[in-house]
Amino acid sequence: MAKKIDALQQALTTALGDKAVSLKNALGELTLVVKQSEWNEVARLLCDAPQFQFRSCIDLCGMDYSAYKEGAWDGARFAVVYHLLSVEHNVRLRVRVFCPDDELPTMPSMLEVWPGVNWFEREAFDLYGIVFTGHPDLRRILTDYGFVGHPFRKDFPLSGHVEMRYDPVQGRVIYQPVTIEPREIVPRIIREENYGG
Template sequence: MTKKLNSLQAALETVLGERIRHFKRDRGEITITVSAADYFDVAKALHDDPSLKFEQLVDLCGMDMFTYKDQPWDGPRFVTVLHLLSVSLNWRLRVKVFAPDDDLPVVASVNPIWNSANWYERESFDMYGIIYEGHEDLRRILTDYGFIGHPMRKDFPVSGHVEMRYDAETRRVVYQPVTIEPREITPRVIREDKYGGLH
């Protein structure tokens, strides 16, 4: 495993050079962090360069680093993480890219490189509000089209903003402010002598 990781590390450093902002090798895995400005070109090189050949995007997800590990976070808030696989060379890589603007998080879409990124980027947009520039069909995929906000952001209210219900009088679905009252749930304690057939 060490020999393979050494080969991958050498290939990454040769092909990407200074575009690797942070390099981490831990638990038999390599993670690189690249800037949003270099992200698309790096992804293209990872896919196309014959010494890397990352043909497959296994996963892509968004993350909100706000209070990361319950600690204050000093840096960009939103990050996109890719997990790549080279089938032909049998190695894996994790790539991170931080959106430079927390108020309007934008990074390039890698859907033109790996078409499996399509729904992953839509999910990340829906849940975190990360905009993937160049995605041809960036719209919500899990929440309703009228949904307000991005529910996986750490500052999103636990009860949400609005709820949807069917109104029998108007015979249609309506939206209304959330009506759930916060309450304390106390576990029910049963003190019967013969509960559950126990004697």
Template sequence: MSAKLERLCRQLKESFGDRIGEPVLSLGELTVAIPAENYLDVMRQLRDDPAFRFEQLMDLSGIDYSEFTGYQGKRFAAVSQLLSLTHNWRLRVKVFAVDDEFPIVASVMDIWNVANWYEREAFDLFGIHFEGHVDLRRILTDYGFVGHPFRKDFPISGYVEMRYDPEQARVIYQPVTIEPREVTPRIVREETYAKGGGRG
């Protein structure tokens, strides 16, 4: 561990104690998990405390842990990537939603405005609700889209399909008509493959 990350790790433990999980270093990056009940307070302190000064939220995304081998914890997490320009260090922060059936975590929009679209994306794709978000609605899928496509239990072909119906002169939704099929890659090329032009 670099001296800078050692210092950050030590400061995290000293400042937050049992309000955060044990910091973990992997592949040169420091990660800390924050219990949902402490999330907002800790994130605000990470931004405002001169010892940390994480001025920028670089990214925020959702994760569905339901198919991680050997994993026994909560299913959904929101993961933030923080950057301190003052100290030139980075920190990954995880917060797990308490309820797997209706995942809710606090919004950090009031701390970093840029969280707006990131949280909307995590809501759209994973179904994580960000409490306190002022405009939580879909951002990548259609407003009438059913489900959350990045969840591990979402079917590959979806639930419904959308098409324009010329008889009704409008867009309609209908059950999926695509038959799922297994695609086997072609590993043997025909003998004439290279003769039609190109480098033959």
């Protein structure tokens, strides 16, 4: 397998040239970092070129690097990570593409290259607020339509902003500010007199 990864690394280095920001082999896995401006072209090459044939995107996820390395991260805050599979060559590749704008993170949709990323892109939008330009139906997929914010961002409060409950008087679900009662979490220890004896 190591030979296969080394051969893929060499082929990527040759084919991409300066389009690859970095290409690292760590623990037998290749991670390619590409500039967003080059991503459309690189994605088509990875999918269509006979030496790669990454025809399946098996996963796509958003990343928030704002608290990475205990806040010592010096780069773009948001990224999208693609996990690609080439069945023909029996090899995988991780591709990381950073969003250049931290205030409004955007990424071109890859639906035309890998149609299976539809719901993955919706999930990254819902949880991280990354807008996929060109996506035909970009709307929330896991949170409620009235949900405020993006819960996987590092600056989102752990308790959230509102909580939802059923109100039997009104006969419907209502939203209200979060009410979390502080409590002491100390384990209670019960000892039996004749334990172990």
